[in-house]
Amino acid sequence: MELAVLIIGAGPAGLATAACLSQHSIPYLIVEREDCSASLWRNRTYDRLKLHLAKEFCALPYMPYPPNTPTYVPRAEFVKYLDRYIEHFDIQPRFCTAVESAAYDVPSKRWAVLARDTVSGAEVRYGATYLVVATGENGEGRIPAIPGQESFSGEAIHSTMYKSGRAHAGQRVLVVGSGNSGMEIAYDLASHGADTSIVIRSPVFKGVSKIAGNKVTFERTTKHMLNNDGFPKKGYPDHWKGEDGLYFAGFARRGLAGITMDAKNIASDIAYFADPVSV
Numbered sequence: 001m002e003l004a005v006l007i008i009g010a011g012p013a014g015l016a017t018a019a020c021l022s023q024h025s026i027p028y029l030i031v032e033r034e035d036c037s038a039s040l041w042r043n044r045t046y047d048r049l050k051l052h053l054a055k056e057f058c059a060l061p062y063m064p065y066p067p068n069t070p071t072y073v074p075r076a077e078f079v080k081y082l083d084r085y086i087e088h089f090d091i092q093p094r095f096c097t098a099v100e101s102a103a104y105d106v107p108s109k110r111w112a113v114l115a116r117d118t119v120s121g122a123e124v125r126y127g128a129t130y131l132v133v134a135t136g137e138n139g140e141g142r143i144p145a146i147p148g149q150e151s152f153s154g155e156a157i158h159s160t161m162y163k164s165g166r167a168h169a170g171q172r173v174l175v176v177g178s179g180n181s182g183m184e185i186a187y188d189l190a191s192h193g194a195d196t197s198i199v200i201r202s203p204v205f206k207g208v209s210k211i212a213g214n215k216v217t218f219e220r221t222t223k224h225m226l227n228n229d230g231f232p233k234k235g236y237p238d239h240w241k242g243e244d245g246l247y248f249a250g251f252a253r254r255g256l257a258g259i260t261m262d263a264k265n266i267a268s269d270i271a272y273f274a275d276p277v278s279v
């Protein structure tokens, strides 16, 4: 299928980019490996989660939260907001489509993208003038290998699998990592009656090893556009634009506010440079 713009990932960054492209009347296709949009927020977050920043800093482009929304938006309300966003901008992601590779073809000046239908297993090929990678900074939950880990007889889970402290009342629990999630999960455990400890070290944050899980291999140009952690090599505020029509949405390490900026920048850039014939 030949496209003007292909967006990989229907999380907040992909959805925001789609909405911004619509404002410029630029056609696009958005593909998502899961069977739903915003899979992180629907399936891989804990019950207590609220947005960590006030709602003013967490709205996607062109759609504020309704006036009665709490300052710190609970997860379920954020998911509802995203559903309204999708409906409002008529975004129709192609679900169950996992991108496996993308290579820039110099003669045709187009991206050749190979994806897989995760239900049928069939290969799907796309050609696109512009490619927007919106696969998320927190692609895969990663538990680092710790020597002697196999001798631990208790349960060890990643925060993406954690739902509530209810199941841990009366247990001794160690939370490893003290970012927003680690802190909030420790609080949730303690308030449900778990004997909770938390490990804090400096530097606290460590990036994910790959931006899109272990299935995605970006050939040629992307090799030198991404660092070993799978983040764009160009630092903020230039991180969003690669070469040959390649863009990165949601890799500013600035949450939803960063996503909004990336989406607007990308859509304006494509609108500015787009050949009216190819879009």
Ligand SMILES: Cc1cc2nc3c(=O)[nH]c(=O)nc-3n(C[C@H](O)[C@H](O)[C@H](O)COP(=O)(O)OP(=O)(O)OC[C@H]3O[C@@H](n4cnc5c(N)ncnc54)[C@H](O)[C@@H]3O)c2cc1C
Binding pocket: 008, 009, 010, 011, 012, 013, 014, 031, 032, 033, 034, 037, 038, 039, 040, 041, 045, 049, 050, 051, 052, 053, 057, 058, 097, 098, 099, 100, 134, 135, 136, 137, 138, 139, 181, 211, 212, 213, 215, 216, 249, 250, 251, 254, 255, 256, 257, 259
């Ligand atoms: C627990 C938690 C709380 C957070 N709270 C806040 C907050 O309060 N405020 C704030 O501003 N930010 C917050 N963030 C940070 C950030 O806003 C979120 O991570 C946000 O979901 C990022 O959106 P995204 O679209 O970039 O990535 P994601 O939400 O991860 O979406 C990426 C999408 O791409 C899909 N995908 C990945 N690989 C492929 C592939 N190969 N082919 C097709 N699809 C693919 C994934 O399935 C996913 O649906 C939080 C993050 C976490 C983890």
